[in-house]
Amino acid sequence: MKKTQVSKRLFKEARRLLPGGVDSPVRAFKAVGGTPRFIVRGRGSKLYDADGNRYIDYVGSWGPLILGHADPRVTAAVKRVIGNGTSFGAATEVEIRLAEMICRAMPSIEMLRFVNSGTEATMSAIRLARAFTGRERIIKFEGCYHGHSDSLLVSGGSGMATLSIPDSPGVLRQAARYTLVAAYNDIQSVQRLFDKYPGEIAAVIVEPVAANMGVVQPARGFLGGLRRLTKKYGALLIFDEVITGFRIAYGGAQGLFGIKPDITCLGKIIGGGLPVGAYGGRRDIMKMMAPEGQVYQAGTLSGNPLAMTAGIETLRILNDARVYRQLEERTAALQEGIAAAACQACIPLSIARAGSLLTVFFSGGEVSDYSSARSCDTGLFARFFNSLLNDGIYWPPSQFEAAFVSLAHSPQDIETTIRAAGKAFKQL
Ligand SMILES: *Cc1c(COP(=O)(O)O)cnc(C)c1O
Numbered sequence: 001m002k003k004t005q006v007s008k009r010l011f012k013e014a015r016r017l018l019p020g021g022v023d024s025p026v027r028a029f030k031a032v033g034g035t036p037r038f039i040v041r042g043r044g045s046k047l048y049d050a051d052g053n054r055y056i057d058y059v060g061s062w063g064p065l066i067l068g069h070a071d072p073r074v075t076a077a078v079k080r081v082i083g084n085g086t087s088f089g090a091a092t093e094v095e096i097r098l099a100e101m102i103c104r105a106m107p108s109i110e111m112l113r114f115v116n117s118g119t120e121a122t123m124s125a126i127r128l129a130r131a132f133t134g135r136e137r138i139i140k141f142e143g144c145y146h147g148h149s150d151s152l153l154v155s156g157g158s159g160m161a162t163l164s165i166p167d168s169p170g171v172l173r174q175a176a177r178y179t180l181v182a183a184y185n186d187i188q189s190v191q192r193l194f195d196k197y198p199g200e201i202a203a204v205i206v207e208p209v210a211a212n213m214g215v216v217q218p219a220r221g222f223l224g225g226l227r228r229l230t231k232k233y234g235a236l237l238i239f240d241e242v243i244t245g246f247r248i249a250y251g252g253a254q255g256l257f258g259i260k261p262d263i264t265c266l267g268k269i270i271g272g273g274l275p276v277g278a279y280g281g282r283r284d285i286m287k288m289m290a291p292e293g294q295v296y297q298a299g300t301l302s303g304n305p306l307a308m309t310a311g312i313e314t315l316r317i318l319n320d321a322r323v324y325r326q327l328e329e330r331t332a333a334l335q336e337g338i339a340a341a342a343c344q345a346c347i348p349l350s351i352a353r354a355g356s357l358l359t360v361f362f363s364g365g366e367v368s369d370y371s372s373a374r375s376c377d378t379g380l381f382a383r384f385f386n387s388l389l390n391d392g393i394y395w396p397p398s399q400f401e402a403a404f405v406s407l408a409h410s411p412q413d414i415e416t417t418i419r420a421a422g423k424a425f426k427q428l
Pocket of ligand 1: 116117118119120122145146147148207212240241242243267268276277
């Protein structure tokens, strides 16, 4: 067993001062049991905890660290600018440069606004869509997570799936009432809502590849169907690419599937590991944002020069087809290796993958939506997780999350992980 005395002591101390000892729920290991590790350092594909243990990391700060931890090029870029000041509350050129790179990668984005988190991006995109259409209702999908703003905290995935909180206390019933919920990969469920509320729906917001109920690929025709329906009924289509943007392809899911949303939400990778978010899209829509238009949204640290610099450096490195080929190959090898090991141990699994996103579902059948995701054996997952952790593999501590492979993961990391998974399966 790995030593955990220091993490145990820190966790005890943390719980006195921070609810649950953490600043974001899924970090607390509640779904898998055991002591959450207190991390002191990351380098490449490895994490180091306060007890001196080393892990191969598949969380990658939940998505941003596609280059791995402390990439020397990103670190050097941030070091170069940090001495000039960390925030000005005034316009800077780096905002233009990162905006340029994003617009070039995703041509549906003609203009954008930087914010500080994915939550801010989706919350603001919803406000903008309501203002633009003069309508109040929105449609989201069961199991999709779009951050923790009131109107989007309904039937969410991620930490809410883990903790089984369907809606959070404290969310206004009125706020949630205007959020209609459809089933992922079920275009008929969306059609029914448009039939019921024609002329009332401002926007459909979707993760074009779902990654917060575990990885679920869009069924053939699903995203195209959403594009057709939103156009027909005068609603906006919002792609939440906070995870998928620059992850499953440089141009995001919209590039990969050839669907042009009206508004796109971004975060995670575009900040290179620093806090960031962005939303952008059609120029006629974005021009409604203050100060050009009347829709208000602001941010003391928005467009932060350190985050912009880390983002620019990260995208510069990612803008190379070989990068995505390597991610694809490494993650496919991991998928195949785990599948073979499970087969040998007679553990029924369904492994979903989208580029470098991967979920090992403890389910015999294919997972295509939230209800099939929920049918997984979370008890088996918890044992799998703890076995991996004890063997130095830091897997996401929930059945309903994606594992993130980075460019820093070596073929040897993948081999080591497959061996550890094989050992875990034999003990289940
Ligand atoms: C992480 C995430 C968010 C929220 O971003 P934060 O920066 O955590 O607020 C929104 N949407 C999706 C799809 C996400 O994965």
